[in-house]
Amino acid sequence: MIQATPRTLHLLDHYADGEDARHFSFRIDFPLAGDLAAIPGQFFMLALPGFGEAPFTYVSLPDKYGHFSALIRRMGALTAALFEQPNGAVLGYRGPFGKGWPLFFSAHRVLAVAGGCGLAPLAGVIQEATSHHLPLQLSVIYGARHAAAQVLGRERARWQQMLPFIETFDEAPAGRRQGSPLEHFDELFGATPPDALLCCGPEPLMLAAAEDCLQRGMPANKIWLSLERRMHCADGLCGHCYVGASYACQDGPTYRYDRYLQLLGGRSAPAAAQDYRFC
Ligand SMILES: Cc1cc2nc3c(=O)[nH]c(=O)nc-3n(C[C@H](O)[C@H](O)[C@H](O)COP(=O)(O)OP(=O)(O)OC[C@H]3O[C@@H](n4cnc5c(N)ncnc54)[C@H](O)[C@@H]3O)c2cc1C
Numbered sequence: 239m240i241q242a243t244p245r246t247l248h249l250l251d252h253y254a255d256g257e258d259a260r261h262f263s264f265r266i267d268f269p270l271a272g273d274l275a276a277i278p279g280q281f282f283m284l285a286l287p288g289f290g291e292a293p294f295t296y297v298s299l300p301d302k303y304g305h306f307s308a309l310i311r312r313m314g315a316l317t318a319a320l321f322e323q324p325n326g327a328v329l330g331y332r333g334p335f336g337k338g339w340p341l342f343f344s345a346h347r348v349l350a351v352a353g354g355c356g357l358a359p360l361a362g363v364i365q366e367a368t369s370h371h372l373p374l375q376l377s378v379i380y381g382a383r384h385a386a387a388q389v390l391g392r393e394r395a396r397w398q399q400m401l402p403f404i405e406t407f408d409e410a411p412a413g414r415r416q417g418s419p420l421e422h423f424d425e426l427f428g429a430t431p432p433d434a435l436l437c438c439g440p441e442p443l444m445l446a447a448a449e450d451c452l453q454r455g456m457p458a459n460k461i462w463l464s465l466e467r468r469m470h471c472a473d474g475l476c477g478h479c480y481v482g483a484s485y486a487c488q489d490g491p492t493y494r495y496d497r498y499l500q501l502l503g504g505r506s507a508p509a510a511a512q513d514y515r516f517c
């Protein structure tokens with residue numbers, strides 16, 4: 239069903255959570271069955287009167303009261319205006335959209351690699367794994383430019399108690415791990431690669447992680463990336479999000495790596511990174 243008209247969304251609360259990023263709690267008025275069926279990796283369109291709409295991923299998924307949260311980085315006019323909204327502001331909501339992460343691995347060792355704000359789209363998977371709702375052994379490597387750029391501070395403190403969670407920094411504080419997340423794969427898995435990879439972050443990081451896992455023997459159909467493309471309607475109508483022969487708003491934003499390479503149709507994977515800009 240086409241969702242063209244935004245529904246009422248209440249801004250409940252927000253707090254600083256990383257450099258130029260805030261963690262927002264929202265409530266959907268009268269949540270529908272579709273809201274409650276949202277899965278990690280899907281996204282919603284947030285409408286701000288006078289500023290239009292923009293896509294964001296769920297950090298926590300809508301519950302039966304319509305409560306959910308999102309981690310949002312200040313980029314341009316809409317996000318700057320959103321940061322100024324008081325608690326109680328009335329906004330607009332459409333969603334959920336897109337395909338989420340694959341969640342039905344059976345007893346697999348899964349590696350999640352996140353860079354910067356790319357931890358937000360993986361938060362739902364990590365949450366499900368730590369709640370033992372998923373039959374998988376999840377390990378996480380999270381890379382950030384420096385300590386202040388890390389996001390989801392409260393969630394990370396909890397997750398670190400519950401699963402292998404490695405943090406890396408381009409500019410590491412004393413005593414912390416320096417370097418790219420890729421340099422720390424061996425620390426988790428040694429000679430045996432994980433069975434599957436979920437990755438979200440700057441596109442060069444995702445493509446390098448995918449290639450590293452391929453070289454370690456992981457098949458391309460076990461590698462999933464979350465691609466950010468410009469979105470407008472989010473419903474397969476306007477073509478703004480077209481990637482190869484696919485609408486990212488409907489077929490993505492998560493793509494299996496073998497499918498992603500097919501979509502590029504002969505272009506090399508890194509060349510596709512040029513129109514990418516997730517924080
Ligand atoms: C599926 C999806 C999920 C997302 N999830 C999140 C999230 O959870 N948290 C978050 O902070 N952001 C997320 N984003 C990015 C977010 O939608 C943009 O930051 C937002 O649209 C910025 O709006 P703005 O009006 O503040 O800035 P704008 O003025 O619209 O944008 C600022 C600058 O960024 C460029 N830009 C904006 N969006 C894109 C894009 N998709 N690709 C390339 N360039 C772009 C603009 O051209 C401009 O130069 C997501 C994007 C997509 C497609």
Ligand code: FES
Pocket residue numbers: 468469470471472473474475476477478479480485486487488
């Ligand atoms: S955003 Fe309009 S077709 Fe995908």
